[in-house]
Amino acid sequence: MIEGDTRVFDERVLLALRDPADLKRPIGPAWLESAMVDLTALGGVPALTLITGLVLLYLIVSRRFGNAVLVACSILGGAVLTKLLKMGFARPRPDLVDHLVNVQSLSFPSGHAMASAVVYLTLGALVARVERRRAVRGYIFAVAGFLTLLIGASRVYLGVHYPTDVLAGWTIGAAWALACWLVARWLRPRDNETEEG
Numbered sequence: 001m002i003e004g005d006t007r008v009f010d011e012r013v014l015l016a017l018r019d020p021a022d023l024k025r026p027i028g029p030a031w032l033e034s035a036m037v038d039l040t041a042l043g044g045v046p047a048l049t050l051i052t053g054l055v056l057l058y059l060i061v062s063r064r065f066g067n068a069v070l071v072a073c074s075i076l077g078g079a080v081l082t083k084l085l086k087m088g089f090a091r092p093r094p095d096l097v098d099h100l101v102n103v104q105s106l107s108f109p110s111g112h113a114m115a116s117a118v119v120y121l122t123l124g125a126l127v128a129r130v131e132r133r134r135a136v137r138g139y140i141f142a143v144a145g146f147l148t149l150l151i152g153a154s155r156v157y158l159g160v161h162y163p164t165d166v167l168a169g170w171t172i173g174a175a176w177a178l179a180c181w182l183v184a185r186w187l188r189p190r191d192n193e194t195e196e197g
Contacts, residue, residue, distance in 0.1 A: 010162035014096050017157050024098045026157060036154040037101060043112035043151035048075075048119045055123055066187065067126060074180035078118035081176065082111050082169075097159040110161045110169035113152035117173025120144040125181040148173070 019025040026033050041047055052075050059068035091108035093099065105111060124144030128137040152170055155161040 006162070006164045010094070010164055011096055013156060013163045014094055014159060018097050018159075023096075026100065026159075033100060033158075036157045039150050040101060040112060040154040040158060042147060043116035043155075045115075048115055051123070052119060055126075067184075070180065070184050070187070071122060071126060074122045074177070075119055077180075078115065078122075078173065078176050081172070082109065082114050085109055085172070086111065091162075091165070093160060094162055099160045100158040101160060103160045107161055108165045108168060109172055110152060110155050110165040112155050113148070113161075113166045113169025114173035114176075115169075116148045116151040117170055118176050120147050121174060121177035122180055125177065125184070129184070 015023070017027055019027060026036075052071065056068050056071060059065070059071065086106040086108065089108040090106055093103055093107045121141075121144050124140050128140045131137050131140065148170065152166040155166055156163050
């Protein structure tokens with residue numbers, strides 16, 4: 001990405017999602033653009049903060065303090081990592097097509113893709129930990145993954161990210177969520193002792 005090796009791929013995908021006669025218009029019916037704007041909001045700071053806050057309150061009320069600390073550290077750590085990576089790479093937003101939503105920050109990695117992977121996959125792992133049935137655990141992870149994929153795809157469709165921004169956000173966010181899940185597994189016996197004691 002830094003050397004420009006992904007430029008052709010990024011530009012082809014962005015252009016493929018626009019009307020060739022008018023690059024201001026995305027492909028598809030008008031309702032699709034509205035749906036993408038709604039979907040992208042699920043990966044924004046207000047939505048993710050609300051969801052995280054509600055989960056943290058639930059964990060505190062149910063006296064699962066270890067899980068609450070883990071969730072808070074995971075999501076705050078992911079947010080800090082996103083900011084550091086954006087500042088480090090300092091990639092500007094795409095200017096090939098119009099942005100269909102307002103954006104303020106740098107482009108790489110996609111904050112929406114990364115934050116949605118961190119939040120939804122971390123919360124999915126937390127919920128799946130208490131579910132014994134394999135099919136239900138699979139469903140939980142599928143929903144978390146599906147939301148993450150939709151949010152990232154919406155960023156490219158709306159012209160505010162290159163596809164490689166989103167791919168990097170998904171990859172780094174999923175790796176972060178996996179690392180936090182592994183820490184949770186390692187701490188699990190200690191959590192159980194604390195909660196039982």
